[in-house]
Amino acid sequence: MEEDGTDVTAQTTGQGGKTARQAGADGGPGKKARLVSGPGLVLVWLYGVMTVGAASRSVYQIVSDYGRAPLAYSLSAVAAVVYVFITYTLVRGGETARKVALVCCALELVGVLTVGTWTLVDPSAFPDATVWSDYGMGYIFIPVALPVTGMLWLRKPRTAASAAAAA
Amino acid sequence: MLVALTIAVTAAALALAAWCGYAAYRDQPTKDWHFIGMAVVSVLALVQLVAGIVLVAGGQEPHDGSVIFFAYLVGAVLSVPIAGFMSLTERTRWGSVVVAAGGVVLAVLEVRLYAIWGG
Numbered sequence: 145m146e147e148d149g150t151d152v153t154a155q156t157t158g159q160g161g162k163t164a165r166q167a168g169a170d171g172g173p174g175k176k177a178r179l180v181s182g183p184g185l186v187l188v189w190l191y192g193v194m195t196v197g198a199a200s201r202s203v204y205q206i207v208s209d210y211g212r213a214p215l216a217y218s219l220s221a222v223a224a225v226v227y228v229f230i231t232y233t234l235v236r237g238g239e240t241a242r243k244v245a246l247v248c249c250a251l252e253l254v255g256v257l258t259v260g261t262w263t264l265v266d267p268s269a270f271p272d273a274t275v276w277s278d279y280g281m282g283y284i285f286i287p288v289a290l291p292v293t294g295m296l297w298l299r300k301p302r303t304a305a306s307a308a309a310a311a
Numbered sequence: 312m313l314v315a316l317t318i319a320v321t322a323a324a325l326a327l328a329a330w331c332g333y334a335a336y337r338d339q340p341t342k343d344w345h346f347i348g349m350a351v352v353s354v355l356a357l358v359q360l361v362a363g364i365v366l367v368a369g370g371q372e373p374h375d376g377s378v379i380f381f382a383y384l385v386g387a388v389l390s391v392p393i394a395g396f397m398s399l400t401e402r403t404r405w406g407s408v409v410v411a412a413g414g415v416v417l418a419v420l421e422v423r424l425y426a427i428w429g430g
Contacts, residue, residue, distance in 0.1 A: 185401045189394060189409045193416050200382055208378075284419065 177302050179237045179245070187297055190290055191231040197283065198224035198275045205272070213272035219259055223275040223287070226252050230294070239301060246298040253291035256280060260288070313366060313428055316359045320387065321421040323352045327391070328414030335407035341398045349395045349410065353388065356417070360384045375427040383427060387420045 180188045202220035210217055226248060233245040260279035263270050273282055280287025327348050331341060363384045367373070373380035394413025398406030 181401065182403060182405045183408075185397060185405050186408045186412060189397055189412060192393075193390075196386065200386075204378065204382070 177238055177242070179234050179242060179298070184234065184297055187290070187294055188231060188234045190286060191227055191234060191294075194275075194283070194286060194290065195224065195227040195231050198227050201275065213270060216270045216272045216274040216277070219274040219276065223255065223259075226255065242298050242301065246295060249291040249294040249298065253288075253295070256288050256291065313359070313362055314425065316355070316362055317421050317425050317428070320352070320355045320359055321418050323355055324391070324414045324417035324421065326414075327352050328411045328418070331407045331414065332411040335404045335411060338404045340402045340404065340406045341395070341410055345398075345407070345410065346395060349391050352414070352417070353391050356384075356388045356391070360388050373428050380424070380427050383420055383424045387417055387424065390417045390420065 178184070198220060202217055202224050205213075205217045206221065230245055230248045230252065233241040233248065256276045256279060259274060259276035263274070263277040270277065275283065276287055279285060327345075330348060331345055334341065334345065363380065367377050367380070391410070391413050394410045394416075398410050400406075401409065
């Protein structure tokens, strides 16, 4: 079953050659270090949900009534892009992806804290809510919890073997 | 009609979340019975989508507009099956956690749907 999952990932990303090369760099025995095994799968699921939520919300708001709250809608769109990118890197896996995702999670946390504080300090700048308003209260604080969990999960470099052990 | 279905889907989603959360607590992956449970919840969400289409086609207008209404209905139908497929690739307790999280996500979508429909 585990092998099947790995094969599917390799096929859908269409990078069979690169996969093998990266697996070598990761020190794994011909297997790319998966970032989505064990707790990582829960993480990628929540990131996927936030991606769909933030992306569909910002597209709808920008298309239907951008003039009402341009700043809020633009910030939601930025959040959507961040979520798309982190979800993609997590699914892709490998050591480079881990480092990139780690940096993005840190940026995401900075973004949530900045926008969250901004919406509290200067509510008049936001006629409508963003995904990160009030530290993501409209999304039961998942936006502030996700990057912290993500950084904990991605903190250590791993080989395929240690990832399997963690799962 | 739609409100009753919304309540039913919410209850079923939370029950599924609790059930799979319990499986995760006992360090077990999702099993056949869990997948039957997921199917039941998904069918309920599908019935809700069809009911929504029938009601809007019959002339009723959701409070927040039909675009958002249908976006949430489609999201509600997809959330549990996607979580279920993900749990198939992860035959550990974490697969169960994903489905439990999927149930919670569906419940949140239903609460939003209630507001979108009724105001």
